[in-house]
Amino acid sequence: MNKSTLIFFAMLMLLFIGCRSQDHPKQHIRQAAVAGQFYHKNPAQLKNQLKQFFSEAKTKRAGTTRAVIVPHAGYVFSGQVAASAFNQINPDRKIKNVFLLGSAHRVWVNKASVFGGEAYETPLGQVRVNTEIVHKLLENSAFSYNEKAHKNEHSLEVELPFLQHHLKNNFQIIPILVNTQDQREIQSIAKALKPYYTQNNLFVISTDFSHYPSDKDACKTDSLTAEAVASGNTEELLMQIEKNNQKGVSNLKTSMCGLSAMLVFLDIIEDQGYTIEKIEYRNSSDSQYGNKNRVVGYWAMRVVSKKAIKAKEASFSLNATEKNYLLKLARNTIDQYLKTKRIPAIPENDLTPNLKTKTGCFVTLHKNGRLRGCIGNFSGTLPLAEGVQEMAVAAATEDPRFNTVRSEELKSIKIEISVLTPLKPIDNLKDFELGKHGIYIQKGMHSGTYLPQVADDKNWTKEEFVSHCSKYKAGLGKDGWKKAKLYTYEALIFSEKSHSNE
Known part of the structure; x- marks a missing residue:
């Protein structure tokens, strides 16, 4: 085989490899889409705002927090509640991966869409994506990559500055958007994610609660919905959502915008010995920019092992x-x-x-x-x-x-x-x-x-x-x-x- 023939075959191989590489999503850095709208675009102002939130956040409770449930509205409305949730995480803890679960608000996604780029960027810098885990998930038929769905979605992006500010050690993220409420699809997604629900990883479930009822109605509705979430049972949550709908609460558009993500997470931890604790509740009327006649509800919650709580109870004493x-x-x-x-x-x-x-x-x-x-x-x-x-x-x-x-x-x-x-x-x-x-x-x-x-x-x-x-x-x-x-x-x-x- 002469030299020109070798070169020809080498070029064919490069072309083949290049075509095969398109099976994986295009690698890129996702730019901050809602900086300057949902939170400060200026890094110094953002850091000061986060510092203030954490200084007034609910104190960390006993036990290792394995997951948090957090709101995703503009910081002037829900930032304080979000900080109370993230404050339940030990800032010195070495977390390898943060799985971000939310629902797409602008583009409908079938089953689950996992972000296939290299990193998310915020005013506080880049957060790397664990592309190895992403590629493994994309081999599962329950997952795909819908670039448009991630491009302008705020529900995952707004959680990152809290993590960047609070955690002292480096971590990688796996951003996932879910819209389906089909039980089989929910179970398939949860089954694929369950092996990653380990001590080294953190799960962040991004959701707001009731949308647009009055302050009084929101407090009642959100309390009932949160109790259902705390039960850890998907059927109880779905039943409560249906009860909320049947009550005819004026202007109630939804009880939980991130319901799909919540259902996936509850399926992951079902019968695994975890307790879901309520940390803090507020709604948009608690902000100086809010209106008591039309509000959105926000809960901070955390997930902790029942064994950790029992161990803490057993170990505490006073001489x-x-x-x-x-x-x-x-x-x-x-x-x-x-x-x-x-x-x-x-x-x-x-x-x-x-x-x-x-x-x-x-x-x-x-x-x-x-x-x-x-x-x-x-x-x-x-x-x-x-x-x-x-x-x-x-x-x-x-x-x-x-x-x-x-x-x-x-x-x-x-x-x-x-x-x-x-x-x-x-x-x-x-x-x-x-x-x-x-x-x-x-x-x-x-x-x-x-x-x-x-x-x-x-x-x-x-x-x-x-x-x-x-x-x-x-x-x-x-x-x-x-x-x-x-x-x-x-x-x-x-x-x-x-x-x-x-």
Whole structure:
């Protein structure tokens, strides 16, 4: 074979390889499509805005966040809620890949469209696409690449600046758009993605909730929809969406614009031992640019392993020194606040790791053996020591059942503190143990609780305990709990009386 023949065959091979390469999507950098519209185009302004959002975001809860559910509206409307969701992720965590799941708003896509370019670009720089995973997904018939669908779509793009700002380590993305609600197609997409739902990867589900009802109607509708999402069950979510539609809510166009993406994700985690937690809710009327007559709803939610929550519950305890410190802190804080209207600062050196742990707590005041005030919260948004300070002041000055505690009265008051474990949903009272568990009842905007120790003062049965809480604390009537969400929790309880000799 002469030299010219070799050259001819070499050219044929290059041509063949070039033609075969068209089977893969064209490699390119996707430019930011909605910078300057949905968020600041100027990098410095964008960084300042994100910094402000995260400074006011809900505090990270215990356990490794495996996925977040976030809104995708303009930052002036939903940015604060989105930050509360992303703030649940440990910024130091080494995340290899972020799977972005959203619905296409401008171009309909069949099944799922995975972005086939090299990177997404935002004012904060480029985020690389994991092209190896993309190519594997494109080998599956459930996936294709619709370039037009990705080109101007905002639902995935707006999440990237939050990730770029918050995560300290490099990561790659797999951007996926879904429109189908066909059950078989949803299952096929989920099956292909399930192997990637691992500790090293993060899933971001981009969706807003109700579109265009009034503020009042949105709050009710979005609460019900979020409860259905938190169930982790696709059928329950679809049933709730249908109920929303049948109610005839004025101007309700959709209950969830990213429903397809949500259905895919719920199918991925079904029966895998994960809990979906609600973090924060707002709607567009909470923005200075919003209108209460026509709103869009936004939820921040996160997904965490049930085992991680149980491990955290089992591992937390306080020693006698820490308990005594909190009791003295509560008393001193009330005393100082009644005199100066200020909560005293806590020296940083006083705080052990346990006292810095973010967990819910209640502070109860007794005078001559009778209740004098009790206030608390479940959210655990503050370190325990700071939470005790706030609840101590609230119990002394804000309990609507009592007059404000007077300074001269404080010496006659005994303080009790209850440190709470995270809420655990239950289906019936079989999982409720009187005297060990507290009960939390929630239905719509109504909620109420009885601490575990309330059972010590009453000769009630389980049903009486829950019925009284339902009627007098949640405002649902004595039988209202039967159609409400029920949660139990445990409390680490200690008081000045019980620790006076320690």
